[in-house]
Amino acid sequence: xxxxxxVSKPLEPPWTDGxxxxxxxxxxxxxxxxxxxxxxxxxxxxIGGIALEPVYPRRSxxxxxxxxxxxxxxxxxxxxxxxxxxxxxFFFTPNPRTSGAARLVARLRAVRTVQTxxxxxxxxxxxLRSLCFTxxxxxxxxxxxxxxxxxxxxxxxxxxxxxxxxxxTPPAAAARLRIRRALGLPAQAPVVVYPGDxxxxxxxxxxxxxxxxxxxxxxxxxxxxxxxxxxxxAYERLAERARRLGTEPRVRWAGTSARILQWLxxxxxxxxxxxxxxxxxxxxxxxxEAMALGRPVIVCEGTSxxxxxxxxxxxxxxxxxxxxxxxxxxxxxDGQLRSDLGERALRTVxxxxxxxxxxxxxxxxxxxxx
Numbered sequence: 001x002x003x004x005x006x007v008s009k010p011l012e013p014p015w016t017d018g019x020x021x022x023x024x025x026x027x028x029x030x031x032x033x034x035x036x037x038x039x040x041x042x043x044x045x046x047i048g049g050i051a052l053e054p055v056y057p058r059r060s061x062x063x064x065x066x067x068x069x070x071x072x073x074x075x076x077x078x079x080x081x082x083x084x085x086x087x088x089x090f091f092f093t094p095n096p097r098t099s100g101a102a103r104l105v106a107r108l109r110a111v112r113t114v115q116t117x118x119x120x121x122x123x124x125x126x127x128l129r130s131l132c133f134t135x136x137x138x139x140x141x142x143x144x145x146x147x148x149x150x151x152x153x154x155x156x157x158x159x160x161x162x163x164x165x166x167x168x169t170p171p172a173a174a175a176r177l178r179i180r181r182a183l184g185l186p187a188q189a190p191v192v193v194y195p196g197d198x199x200x201x202x203x204x205x206x207x208x209x210x211x212x213x214x215x216x217x218x219x220x221x222x223x224x225x226x227x228x229x230x231x232x233x234a235y236e237r238l239a240e241r242a243r244r245l246g247t248e249p250r251v252r253w254a255g256t257s258a259r260i261l262q263w264l265x266x267x268x269x270x271x272x273x274x275x276x277x278x279x280x281x282x283x284x285x286x287x288x289e290a291m292a293l294g295r296p297v298i299v300c301e302g303t304s305x306x307x308x309x310x311x312x313x314x315x316x317x318x319x320x321x322x323x324x325x326x327x328x329x330x331x332x333x334d335g336q337l338r339s340d341l342g343e344r345a346l347r348t349v350x351x352x353x354x355x356x357x358x359x360x361x362x363x364x365x366x367x368x369x370x
Contacts, residue, residue, distance in 0.1 A: 002370060004035040005085035007075060007102075008092075010056045011037045011047055014258060016225065018163075018281035019118040023091045025164050029359030033366055036085065038075065053078065072098060079105045087366060090115040094131035103133035112369045114362075116161075118281050120144045120304060129153055136365050141282035141304035159365055163283055164355040170294030170346060171265050179266045183259070185252070190218040190332040193267040195260065195286040196274050198224045198234040203274030203300075206321045208238060212245040213325035218332060220247070223254040223263045264290045268338060269331050271298040275319050277305060287314070288353055291345035296331055296338050298324070313348035315341070 008023035015021050027037050027050045039045065039052030046052060055078045056071055079088065079102070088111050092098060106113050113134035120143060121128055128151040138159050139145045145160045171179060177187055185191055192214075194207045204224065211220040226232070235253070242248045254263055264270055270290040277284060282304035287297050297314040299305040309316035315331070317323045331338050 002033060002087070002366070003085040004030070004033050004087045004089055004366065005053075005083045006035060006037045007079065007088055007090045008038055010040045010043065011052055012040060012043055016256065016258075016260070018285035019091050019116075021285055022116065022118065022163050022281065025166075025355050026089075026359060026362055029164070029355045030363065031359065032363050033087075038078075053082065055082075072101070076101050076105055079109070083109070083111075085111070087112040087114065087369065089113075089362075090134065091118060093117060093119045094121045094128065096131060099131040099133055106133070114138060114365060114369070116140075117144055117148070119277060119279065120147060120282055122278075132157075135369055138362070138365065139282070141307055143304040143307070144282055159361075161358060161361045161365075162352055163281055163285065163288065164358040165285075165288035165292040165349045165353040167355070168261070168289065168292040170292075170342070176266060179262050183262060183266055185219060185221075185266055189250075190215070190268050191221060191266060192218065192328060192332075193221045193223055193263050193270045193290075194272065195223045195264070195270065195284075195290075196272055197279060198226065198231040198238070199228065200274050200276055200278070201234045201238065203272075203276075203319075204234070204238055205241060206273060206319065206324060207271060208241055208245065208247070208251070209321035210325035210328055211251070212247050213321070214329055214332065218328075219250045219252065221252045221254055221263055221267070223257060223260055225256040260286065261289060261293070264295055265293050267295055269298060269328060270295045271324065271328065272305065273298055273300045273317055273319065273324050275300055275303060277303060283308060283353075288349060291349045292353075294342040294346045296341040297345055298327055298331075308348070311344070311348065312341070313344045 006023050006027055009020045011024050027035050028048045036051045036053055038055040040056045041054040042058045056074050114136045115134040116138040132153055136159055137157055138161050140163050148158050180187055196203050242251045290297050299308055299314055299316050301316045301318050306316040308314040315327050317327045
């Protein structure tokens with residue numbers, strides 16, 4: 001049977017990880033290929049009608065292949081002895097340890113292989129080429145596509161498929177007021193949401209500095225996940241900077257929040273002006289979610305996320321606090337401009353980041369391997 005086994009982090013809540021969500025959405029969108037995913041022992045056995053194999057241990061400190069040696073061993077053991085599908089689809093960024101082990105097991109099992117490179121790998125040239133072991137490599141952005149081709153990978157092995165956005169509905173004005181009230185945000189004041197990572201402190205600091213240049217009414221929500229001890233240290237430094245800027249009363253530290261969609265829906269502008277997207281999809285899921293909610297989005301020039309700014313669907317700025325402040329002020333001061341940009345963002349997401357269209361593109365990749 002032409003079936004697919006998806007190799008990813010355990011497919012379970014919370015749905016705060018872009019690569020895990022992408023694997024889940026692909027499984028839910030496939031029509032012509034029976035597929036199974038990776039779950040956890042003692043966890044859910046199905047998700048939206050898709051069967052999950054009990055691959056990972058009941059409790060574990062990390063997330064899956066390429067993230068922790070402990071769970072990687074569970075995944076590799078399942079691939080070596082448990083997975084029955086003739087085609088394996090991997091979702092992880094290439095790295096020497098995981099790529100080498102997966103290559104060996106795939107050869108021993110004589111299966112066809114696909115890999116989605118969710119984030120641009122740090123390696124380049126021959127080092128990168130040696131880590132891309134699958135029959136087909138799917139990338140999410142032109143930037144990573146060029147990176148792989150420049151490293152010497154064959155054109156026929158590399159396929160670009162845009163990630164999908166969830167099917168969200170932009171809230172009406174009254175609903176946005178209720179959302180703001182529930183989040184403790186002012187009803188009328190301009191609100192900017194930064195959904196970045198505290199580990200990338202330079203970008204977070206840039207947002208704080210830009211916020212300090214805005215009008216006294218503007219609020220800033222730092223919706224930043226806490227990933228490590230570095231996050232706590234970065235928070236202390238950033239909070240101190242907000243105090244020195246005098247903006248502390250208008251800065252909210254949302255942390256890792258299950259209400260991220262509400263924070264996005266309540267925003268006037270969503271800004272992710274970071275030069276590095278390490279740990280995020282090339283086209284970050286949180287930005288696609290914001291666009292699906294009709295929110296104007298700001299990204300950083302020169303990154304894969306800047307591809308979202310093509311055709312005017314987002315605003316790309318250089319990594320500079322003054323440039324960011326200018327872009328924010330322009331949007332916050334002009335309601336019609338915000339509305340127009342939000343509508344273009346929503347249209348782009350619906351046209352280019354539809355789950356069914358993404359699944360059909362992946363099925364075409366599978367078709368080519370039989």
